[in-house]
Amino acid sequence: MTQVIRNSAELREKVAGWKRSGMLVGVVPTMGALHEGHMSLVAQARAQSDRVIVTIFVNPMQFNNPDDLTKYPRNEAKDVALLDQAGVDVLFAPGVEEVYPTGFATTVSITGVSEPMEGAHRPGHFDGVATVVSKLFGMTQAGRAFFGEKDWQQLQVVRRLVDDLNIPVKIIGCPTIREEDGLAMSSRNVRLTAQERQIAPQMHHILQQAATQLRGGALASDALTSARAAFLAAGFHDVEYLELASVEGLRLLPAANEPARLLVAAWLGDVRLIDNIAV
Ligand code: AMP
Numbered sequence: 001m002t003q004v005i006r007n008s009a010e011l012r013e014k015v016a017g018w019k020r021s022g023m024l025v026g027v028v029p030t031m032g033a034l035h036e037g038h039m040s041l042v043a044q045a046r047a048q049s050d051r052v053i054v055t056i057f058v059n060p061m062q063f064n065n066p067d068d069l070t071k072y073p074r075n076e077a078k079d080v081a082l083l084d085q086a087g088v089d090v091l092f093a094p095g096v097e098e099v100y101p102t103g104f105a106t107t108v109s110i111t112g113v114s115e116p117m118e119g120a121h122r123p124g125h126f127d128g129v130a131t132v133v134s135k136l137f138g139m140t141q142a143g144r145a146f147f148g149e150k151d152w153q154q155l156q157v158v159r160r161l162v163d164d165l166n167i168p169v170k171i172i173g174c175p176t177i178r179e180e181d182g183l184a185m186s187s188r189n190v191r192l193t194a195q196e197r198q199i200a201p202q203m204h205h206i207l208q209q210a211a212t213q214l215r216g217g218a219l220a221s222d223a224l225t226s227a228r229a230a231f232l233a234a235g236f237h238d239v240e241y242l243e244l245a246s247v248e249g250l251r252l253l254p255a256a257n258e259p260a261r262l263l264v265a266a267w268l269g270d271v272r273l274i275d276n277i278a279v
Contacts, residue, residue: 002084004091008139011053011092015141023050027142027169029133032056032093033073033187034082037177041146042086044174053140054083056093061100062128068272073187092140099135108134110164113156113250117263118274121240129154130161137167145169150176150184152261152276156250176275178204184275196268202234203275207262211279214256220244221254231266240265240272244279 005011018025026049028041038054045052056079063069076093083091107127114126137145147155155173162169176184182204183189183197192200210227214220224242231239245252247259256279263276 002080002088002091004080004093006092006094006098008094008098011090011139012141014090015051015053018051019141024144025049025051025053025140025142026144026146027053027055027136027140028146029055029057029136031058031072031187032079033075033190034079035177035185035187035189037148037150037185039082039086040177041148041174042083042088044172045144045146046087048172049142049144051089052087053090053092053142054088055136055140056091057099057132057136059099059128059132060096061131062125064122064125067270071191073190092136094139099132107131108161108165110157110160113153113160116153116245116250116252117241117243118153118265121265126154126157130157133158133161134165134167137162137169142169144172146172146174148176149173149276150186151274152263153250184273186273188271188273191271193269196235196271199235200268200273203231203236203264203266203273204277206230206234207264207275207277211262211277214244214260214262214279217255219255220252227264231264236266236268238267240267242266247278 015025026045028045030038058072108130109127110130119126147158159171178184181201183201206227210223213223228239228242242264243252245261247261253260260279261276262279265274
């Protein structure tokens with residue numbers, strides 16, 4: 001049975017017991033509304049650790065848009081059933097007061113890799129992510145942490161964080177899990193209307209077409225201009241960013257002349273979708 005823990009002192013005691021027996025602890029941080037993407041991280045964590053903690057915390061500090069926070073899907077009972085089935089040892093689901101008690105005054109802020117794309121369009125987002133992830137590492141004391149490539153920039157930010165602050169946790173990136181039609185799984189997908197859901201997989205297909213052009217030597221300026229037009233023609237009404245960036249350090253590139261990633265954020269109705277693929 002998955003044990004649900006809401007209090008960090010209780011979690012610490014539990015983990016200390018495991019560590020005394022020489023067990024390697026893995027953590028999968030999430031915001032809940034779990035889907036197969038999350039569960040693939042859980043499967044990796046199970047395969048690579050002796051004990052697995054999944055955290056569910058809808059972190060107010062990383063939401064730059066209050067409406068997005070209010071509308072964020074939550075279904076803890078269903079999540080617990082999934083985690084239980086998957087053999088997760090502990091669900092750590094603290095309340096906001098447990099994570100940010102009165103008097104909380106620390107922000108972890110990372111420059112460079114957190115600045116373009118999501119950082120530019122969601123002010124404060126990565127400060128919120130870096131702060132809560134630092135706290136979750138402190139609270140869980142895990143030796144391994146599993147993050148999805150779906151949030152590619154976040155994965156790079158977390159890698160920077162643990163290197164810079166000597167946090168003793170190994171970060172493991174896991175591939176993006178998609179629906180059969182190519183749409184990257186996301187908790188926010190449930191907010192798409194039936195019509196938007198039909199359009200949404202185009203995001204992946206347009207990225208694939210642009211990646212093919214870039215691999216063939218096209219300039220980013222050309223490939224990205226056609227891809228932007230394709231997004232609008234497909235029915236996305238705003239492309240926030242669409243960039244070719246280096247795999248290491250996420251520097252924007254004029255062409256795919258080194259290992260690169262193509263990353264996008266675009267709006268369908270009132271849902272903001274993100275995706276990325278290797279070039
Ligand atoms: P979230 O609950 O959206 O904050 O996501 C929690 C973790 O699951 C993050 O590391 C995400 O990158 C990862 N994740 C979300 N969606 C997917 C997906 N479709 N495939 C793989 N990992 C995912």
